[in-house]
Amino acid sequence: xxALTQPASVSGSPGQSVTISCTGSSSDVGTFDLVxxxxxxxxxxxxxxxxxxxxxxxxxxxxxxxxxxxxTASLTISGLQAEDEADYYCCSYxxxxxxxxxxxxxxIVL
Amino acid sequence: xVQLLESGGGWVQPGGSLRLSCVASEVTFKYHAMSxxxxxxxxxxxxxxxxxxxxxxxxxxxSIEGRFTISRDKDKNTLYLQLNSLRVEDTAIYYCAKDxxxxxxxxxxxxxxxxxLVTVSS
Numbered sequence: 001x002x003a004l005t006q007p008a009s010v011s012g013s014p015g016q017s018v019t020i021s022c023t024g025s026s027s028d029v030g031t032f033d034l035v036x037x038x039x040x041x042x043x044x045x046x047x048x049x050x051x052x053x054x055x056x057x058x059x060x061x062x063x064x065x066x067x068x069x070x071x072t073a074s075l076t077i078s079g080l081q082a083e084d085e086a087d088y089y090c091c092s093y094x095x096x097x098x099x100x101x102x103x104x105x106x107x108i109v110l
Numbered sequence: 111x112v113q114l115l116e117s118g119g120g121w122v123q124p125g126g127s128l129r130l131s132c133v134a135s136e137v138t139f140k141y142h143a144m145s146x147x148x149x150x151x152x153x154x155x156x157x158x159x160x161x162x163x164x165x166x167x168x169x170x171x172x173s174i175e176g177r178f179t180i181s182r183d184k185d186k187n188t189l190y191l192q193l194n195s196l197r198v199e200d201t202a203i204y205y206c207a208k209d210x211x212x213x214x215x216x217x218x219x220x221x222x223x224x225x226x227l228v229t230v231s232s
Contacts, residue, residue, distance in 0.1 A: 001171070001172060003154070003156075032217065034215070034216060034217030034218070035217060036217050036218045036219070038155070038219075040155075045205060045222040045223065045224050045225060046147075046155065046205070046207075046219075046222055047222075048218065048219065048220050051210065051216070051217065051218035051220070052216075052217065052218065057220065087154075089154060089155050091155075091157070091217060091219070092217060093215055093216070093217035096169065097160060097162075097167060097169035097213070097214040097215060098157065098160070098169050098170075098171060098214070099145065099157040099160070099214070099217065099219075100157060101147075101154060101155040101156060101157055102154070103154055104154040104155070
């Protein structure tokens with residue numbers, strides 16, 4: 001199972017919106033609405049931000065939203081803030097009880 | 111609040127073995143699946159293995175090629191990962207993570223430990 005494809009980096013100024021894409025295949029993202037997103041700051045454990053494509057855990061800011069179209073899922077961060085600078089990973093369920101992560105995207109706040 | 115604490119990492123020579131442990135507090139294993147996820151230095155996350163909560167189902171990434179074994183002790187609330195035939199490319203931080211549901215099929219790992227570092231080198 002190959003890793004899902006994400007852009008290496010995206011950037012934006014404070015207050016702007018950025019969108020991170022996550023491209024998989026009909027074996028994972030395209031078939032299952034079981035895509036999650038994780039934020040990881042340097043030296044820290046990943047933190048879940050989105051699950052089931054577009055649901056937010058209660059502690060996550062409304063500025064984070066998810067969507068999916070075909071084999072591509074997306075994470076949008078609106079009203080970009082300095083503390084949003086981090087690495088972001090998508091993850092999808094794959095049939096047979098396995099998961100696959102994306103390649104990761106570094107969000108840079110200019 | 112769920113707490114996951116990994117241990118057992120360290121330095122090992124290629125071909126060697128290690129057993130990682132993850133003690134979980136405020137987690138009832140029979141209700142939640144658990145996974146191991148690793149991250150090589152400066153690299154991305156890689157799902158390694160998962161185990162169901164209510165049934166004995168175990169699952170592995172193809173890249174593991176039968177070298178690792180996941181298990182759990184419900185009485186001790188502890189998750190394990192036995193690493194055998196270790197390779198240099200297995201060097202990574204190994205995280206244990208709790209699944210949102212009872213099986214490895216929700217796509218959501220909602221609690222993570224801080225990880226334990228495994229270094230494979232001669």
